[in-house]
Amino acid sequence: xxxxWKRSGTDILLFLSIFLFPWWIPLALLIIFLFVFPxxxxxxxxxxxxxxxxxxxxxxxxxxxxFIGFFALxxxxxxxxxxxxxxxxx
Amino acid sequence: xxxNYLLPNRRRSLxxxxxxxxxxxxxxxxxxxAFAPVALFQIIRPVAxxxxxxxxxxxxxxxxxxxxxxxxxxxxxxxxxxxxxxxNLESELLALQSVAEEEERLLAEWGRKVTKGGVLxxxxxxxxxxxxxxxxxxxxxxxxxxxxxxxxxxxxxLGEVAEVYTHSSKVKLYSSPGETLFAELLGSGLxxxxxxxxxxxxxxxxxxxxxxxxxxxxVIPQLTSLPLAxxxxxxSKPTESFKAIYLRSPVNIFELQWVEILLx
Numbered sequence: 306x307x308x309x310w311k312r313s314g315t316d317i318l319l320f321l322s323i324f325l326f327p328w329w330i331p332l333a334l335l336i337i338f339l340f341v342f343p344x345x346x347x348x349x350x351x352x353x354x355x356x357x358x359x360x361x362x363x364x365x366x367x368x369x370x371x372f373i374g375f376f377a378l379x380x381x382x383x384x385x386x387x388x389x390x391x392x393x394x395x
Numbered sequence: 396x397x398x399n400y401l402l403p404n405r406r407r408s409l410x411x412x413x414x415x416x417x418x419x420x421x422x423x424x425x426x427x428x429a430f431a432p433v434a435l436f437q438i439i440r441p442v443a444x445x446x447x448x449x450x451x452x453x454x455x456x457x458x459x460x461x462x463x464x465x466x467x468x469x470x471x472x473x474x475x476x477x478x479x480x481x482x483n484l485e486s487e488l489l490a491l492q493s494v495a496e497e498e499e500r501l502l503a504e505w506g507r508k509v510t511k512g513g514v515l516x517x518x519x520x521x522x523x524x525x526x527x528x529x530x531x532x533x534x535x536x537x538x539x540x541x542x543x544x545x546x547x548x549x550x551x552x553l554g555e556v557a558e559v560y561t562h563s564s565k566v567k568l569y570s571s572p573g574e575t576l577f578a579e580l581l582g583s584g585l586x587x588x589x590x591x592x593x594x595x596x597x598x599x600x601x602x603x604x605x606x607x608x609x610x611x612x613x614v615i616p617q618l619t620s621l622p623l624a625x626x627x628x629x630x631s632k633p634t635e636s637f638k639a640i641y642l643r644s645p646v647n648i649f650e651l652q653w654v655e656i657l658l659x
Contacts, residue, residue, distance in 0.1 A: 324446035325453070328526045344413065349420040357436040358443070359525045361557040361565045365428060372424060376417055383413050 316347055323354055331355070335375070339382050340392075348375045433560050440563060444533065447519045498619060513547075513655040514539045516564065521651050528571035528593055530554070532654060535562040545621065545657045551646045552621040556656060566654070569623065570595045570644060578613040578623050587613060587640070589624070595644035597624050600637045613642055 315338055322331040331351070339345045352375035362368035386392040427434055516532035525531065534540050536559050544556045546566045554568035569576050574591035585605065589597040601607060607629055614620035624642035631638030 321446065324443055325450045327524045344410075344416075346413075346416045346420070349417065353420075353424055353435060354439055357439060358520065358531065359527060359529060361527075361529060361567060365425070368428075369424065372420075376421060379417055380413065383410055 312342065315342075319347070319351060320354075323351065323358070328355065328359060332371075336378065339378060340386070343386070345382075346379070348379055352376070433558075436560055436563070440560070444519065502619075512658040514658065516540070516546075516654050516656055518651045518654060519563070522568075522594060522648055528568040528591070528648075529557070530566040530568065530648075530651065530654065532564050532566060532656075533562060534656060535560045535564050537561055538656075539658055540564045540656050541659065544659055545615075546654050547621065547657060548646045548651060548654045550622065551644060552615055552623050553644065553646060553648065553651075553654065564656070568595070568648065570597060570648075576615070579616045579620070580607065580626075581612040581614050581620070581622075583607075583611075589613065589642065592641075595624075595646065595648045596627075597642040597644075599640045599642065601640060603631050603636055603638050605638075607638075607640055 319331060319334055319338065322334055332355075335348055335351055339348055349372065352372035353369070355371040356369045360368050360370055366373065514534050516534035516538070518530055518532055520529070520531035522528050522530075530546070530553075532546075540556055540559050542556055542559055546553050546556060552569070554566050554571075556564050557567040558565040567574070568591070569589070570591045570593060572591055572593045576589055576591075578587050578589050579585065580587060583606070585601075585607070587599040587601065589599050592598050597613075607626060609626050609629060611626040612622055613624045613626070614622050622645075624644045626640060627643040628641040629638060630641070
């Protein structure tokens, strides 16, 4: 299977999991896939969708906890991938 | 030569395209929040609703498969316990009916009128599916929901509408961790500052010499008070001047299917 189809399939699976499963299942899957794929920018979009569904708050910080968390994780993941030898080999 | 460690000069700074992508996303979200705060929700809603209904169908299917394997002995025990519970509830209902009649008579005597109106909403998301003790219901502006309207289930107040969309609303439960509200103990009229503990639970602190007992009912005081929670436990130590009170909503929020939005 080409990487395009793998990636698309993963995105569809994650999108469906947001609506079909409790919030912590897509959260766990997103964090796993962040380290499976080298550049998993969809994470930020999924964070915004999770916020639109679940979060409510008066300001940007309190109404976007998932997006902000994923934003930080997304940036930190590159730092981790550079330093962990497993990602260098793959 | 094969190395099993990273060479120091291979370390690079954060890839530019990662930073760029993250910043573009952040900017887009800021713009969306500033100019069309509910746009993202409105976009995903047509997809979300059928999927939520599919999830409910799958869940009920799984439950019926599970119930096939329950033993007869266990079912008989459950039946007996439920019969006792129904008896208890019937007697409680009778007591409540007499209180309601008394209240109506008093209000009529004093010339006060209670307007009752509400909007029924199907619960699309509830705690354990949602992380912050929030509900997503399928009644919005078009159905008459407004921000701040109280949300009840079988007469028990659960929370307030926090955000409204065209056909949906987000409800923040009073039991959300960090939420505080003032309630009154029915009968004694004692005011309590309740702190949300999540999943329909509350806690409060009172001086040790104040009489509070298990099963006392906390209400939100208004013309016709709305019941909120029942005292589940009282914890006091002789050496401490305050006692801790734990309250629990009689409604199981994990099994909520329908709620009513009380129109102001």
